[in-house]
Amino acid sequence: MTSYNKHFHFNHEVLGDLIGIARREDLVQFRGIPFASIPARFRQSIVATSLPASPFDATKPGPACPQIDLPYPAWWEGPLPDYGLPLALPEQEEFKCLNLNLTIPREALDKPHTRKLPVLVFIHGGGFIGGSQSIQVGGREIYDAYNLVSTSLNLQKGLIVVSINYRLGPLGFLASSHLEAFNKKHEEPVGNYGLHDQRQALEWVSKYIEGFGGNPDNVTIQGTSAGGVSCHIQSIFPQRKFQRAICASGTIPSLAAQPLDEHNIYFDNLCQQVGGIPQGEDAVAFLQSVSPERLVSTAPRLAYRPVVDGHWIPSQDLPSILSTIRDAPDIIMGSCANENEFGEVLFGSDDIRSVSPADARPRPDNIILEKAEHLLGANGMLTMQKKPFPFSHPSVIQAYGIEDALQQPGRAWRSWARLVTDCAFGIAAVYSAVAHSRRWPTSNVFLYDFQATNPFEKSPHFHGKANHGINDLCLFNVAEDLVPERHLEDWRGAVAQVQSVWTDICHQKLPWGRFNVSIDEELDLKKMGPVFVFSNGGKKDVEETLEDALSAGFPEKWSTVLDVIQDSTSTT
Numbered sequence: 054m055t056s057y058n059k060h061f062h063f064n065h066e067v068l069g070d071l072i073g074i075a076r077r078e079d080l081v082q083f084r085g086i087p088f089a090s091i092p093a094r095f096r097q098s099i100v101a102t103s104l105p106a107s108p109f110d111a112t113k114p115g116p117a118c119p120q121i122d123l124p125y126p127a128w129w130e131g132p133l134p135d136y137g138l139p140l141a142l143p144e145q146e147e148f149k150c151l152n153l154n155l156t157i158p159r160e161a162l163d164k165p166h167t168r169k170l171p172v173l174v175f176i177h178g179g180g181f182i183g184g185s186q187s188i189q190v191g192g193r194e195i196y197d198a199y200n201l202v203s204t205s206l207n208l209q210k211g212l213i214v215v216s217i218n219y220r221l222g223p224l225g226f227l228a229s230s231h232l233e234a235f236n237k238k239h240e241e242p243v244g245n246y247g248l249h250d251q252r253q254a255l256e257w258v259s260k261y262i263e264g265f266g267g268n269p270d271n272v273t274i275q276g277t278s279a280g281g282v283s284c285h286i287q288s289i290f291p292q293r294k295f296q297r298a299i300c301a302s303g304t305i306p307s308l309a310a311q312p313l314d315e316h317n318i319y320f321d322n323l324c325q326q327v328g329g330i331p332q333g334e335d336a337v338a339f340l341q342s343v344s345p346e347r348l349v350s351t352a353p354r355l356a357y358r359p360v361v362d363g364h365w366i367p368s369q370d371l372p373s374i375l376s377t378i379r380d381a382p383d384i385i386m387g388s389c390a391n392e393n394e395f396g397e398v399l400f401g402s403d404d405i406r407s408v409s410p411a412d413a414r415p416r417p418d419n420i421i422l423e424k425a426e427h428l429l430g431a432n433g434m435l436t437m438q439k440k441p442f443p444f445s446h447p448s449v450i451q452a453y454g455i456e457d458a459l460q461q462p463g464r465a466w467r468s469w470a471r472l473v474t475d476c477a478f479g480i481a482a483v484y485s486a487v488a489h490s491r492r493w494p495t496s497n498v499f500l501y502d503f504q505a506t507n508p509f510e511k512s513p514h515f516h517g518k519a520n521h522g523i524n525d526l527c528l529f530n531v532a533e534d535l536v537p538e539r540h541l542e543d544w545r546g547a548v549a550q551v552q553s554v555w556t557d558i559c560h561q562k563l564p565w566g567r568f569n570v571s572i573d574e575e576l577d578l579k580k581m582g583p584v585f586v587f588s589n590g591g592k593k594d595v596e597e598t599l600e601d602a603l604s605a606g607f608p609e610k611w612s613t614v615l616d617v618i619q620d621s622t623s624t625t
Contacts, residue, residue, distance in 0.1 A: 058138055060112065061073045068104050069109070070107050070109065071083055072108050076138065076199050077203070079160065080199065080202055080203060081159055082199065083111035083155040084114050085111055085143075086111055087101050088153050090148075091148050091220075094224065095227070095235060095236070095337060096236075098250050098253050099253070100253050113141060115152030116149045117187060118218055118221050119221070119222070119348075119349045120183045123180075124406070126190075126515060127191070127406075129532045130191040133193070151218060151254070153216060155265060156199060156201075157202070157265055157267075160211065161211065162266055170212060174255060174272060175217070176284060176287075177218075177280050179279055180279050181247060181279045181308065186218055194531065195526065198529060204556070205552075210557070213266065217250075217254040218250075219247040219250035220250050221247060223349060223352060224345060226358065227316075227320060229313070232320070235337045244316075244359075245359050248283065251283055251287060255272070255274070255287070255294045270296070271296060274297070274298050275299035277525050281307070281386075282304060282305060284303075286366065288382050288384055289378050295382065296382055297384070299555070299558065300384065302388045303481075306485060307432065308431050309431060309436060310358060310360055310361045323340075324339065327343050327347055356431060370437060375489065380493065381493065384489060385500075386486050386500055387503060388502065389478070391506075393471040394514065397466070397467060400469060401466070406515075408513065410513070415463040418462055429473060435476065443455070448613050448617065452613040453471060455472065475614065476614060480614050483500065487570050487576060490569065499566075499585070500582075500583075500584050500599070501565075503587045504519050504586055504587060505543075505551070505591075508543070508544045509532070509535070528555060543589035544589075546590030547590065549591055566583045568582070578608045581598060582596065582598040584596050584602035
């Protein structure tokens with residue numbers, strides 16, 4: 054390789070001319086390509102059929118969707134390597150934010166119809182209130198697919214990676230009876246605008262990726278956190294345009310859809326917060342007149358939730374949802390061993406990201422209880438509970454050691470963080486895998502546990518932990534040059550393992566056996582498996598059972614929660 058980051062001109066047979074960047078001799082990136090238009094606020098997006106200019110400048114990030122400012126961990130700092138690409142931070146624009154990035158092997162562009170490569174579509178997380186495909190840490194896009202696609206070429210298993218934006222907060226997920234009538238008036242689906250944006254991005258990929266050398270009949274989607282929830286929801290869409298879904302640290306139960314009447318309450322509150330509807334004015338028209346900055350600033354600070362629309366998402370309960378659909382794609386689910394670090398950030402003081410775990414302190418009890426109630430109340434596994442969770446479940450209280458901290462959670466805030474995040478991520482993934490396996494006993498459902506740890510010392514609270522989202526840092530690997538020498542061997546092995554497995558999945562090679570669960574009513578972790586384990590150095594791989602895969606103490610805790618959920622299911 055003799056040069057980096059040169060402009061690259063390409064003519065797509067349908068879309069026309071684009072200018073991208075050749076990151077190396079055999080790899081090209083296009084950024085900010087519009088995949089859909091938004092006719093008006095609270096309208097469903099429409100797939101783009103052309104580029105806004107010819108040639109279209111795809112050398113810089115496209116606009117991000119309006120959102121609140123979510124603090125993101127400062128994983129690293131340091132100069133870009135010689136092949137690095139300095140990029141400006143994108144502006145936020147409501148009606149131009151639906152754009153995508155492409156990272157493509159040069160061979161696919163040179164002969165787009167000769168060799169059609171598998172496609173991976175990445176959906177970012179952020180609680181449905183924040184995030185974008187272009188998030189930067191220390192001047193580097195954390196979802197830059199340069200390293201991942203380079204690895205796929207080195208493995209001789211070329212891959213095209215697509216990342217997308219979608220609407221967030223009230224612009225993407227506000228719902229009410231007023232909006233339901235508004236959408237029906239325009240003869241379009243009701244609400245869940247951000248999810249429909251994702252669906253339109255997948256439609257765009259299906260229509261146009263072949264012209265970039267991709268195979269529209271071999272598409273895998275992947276997301277983490279709210280991105281994982283998104284992938285799971287996309288998997289139940291009846292006209293889906295992909296074959297496999299990887300739901301990382303997020304499944305449908307993690308952020309279950311709310312009924313419309315619950316959304317109505319928030320809609321009315323939001324109208325009051327932004328000034329109240331003037332007498333005689335239509336509520337939708339009023340909110341359409343409010344600035345996007347003012348509107349998104351009212352978003353909840355933790356997460357937004359989709360709406361039960363009666364069609365795509367018919368209910369809150371996953372087994373009930375699955376009973377309404379005929380089949381599902383291959384689906385891979387899993388979580389990280391230290392998801393509780395995410396909960397500790399929520400429950401901890403403002404400086405928790407920058408101090409050592411020993412120096413971290415909790416927020417006031419009322420704030421912890423409020424945040425815990427918000428997250429547990431959003432959990433689709435727990436909505437079926439007839440009694441308050443966890444307060445009316447002694448076995449769970451004892452298993453997590455919060456007997457003396459029910460009303461004063463600050464006394465055991467780390468245990469509370471473990472309970473809330475176990476329910477949101479790890480247990481939710483197992484519960485979802487069980488639901489899929491029982492709905493389709495011969496379906497391709499796969500489970501993993503991510504145990505590789507964070508090597509970046511600039512964020513001491515996460516350093517040395519398999520924290521929430523560490524799987525994406527491994528997958529995209531944009532800062533290996535900033536990994537301390539003492540962690541480098543472990544990091545490289547973990548990265549190689551993750552990138553190899555994800556690439557194999559995209560090439561229709563599933564690297565471990567499908568998940569099986571006992572046919573009896575008891576959810577026994579000793580009878581569930583196999584489970585793939587991602588580890589430091591890539592030294593572990595497959596464990597026969599979930600109990601074998603999990604760290605000490607986890608099986609007992611998870612079994613207790615699953616027993617409570619199973620008891621509720623059997624009595625409803």
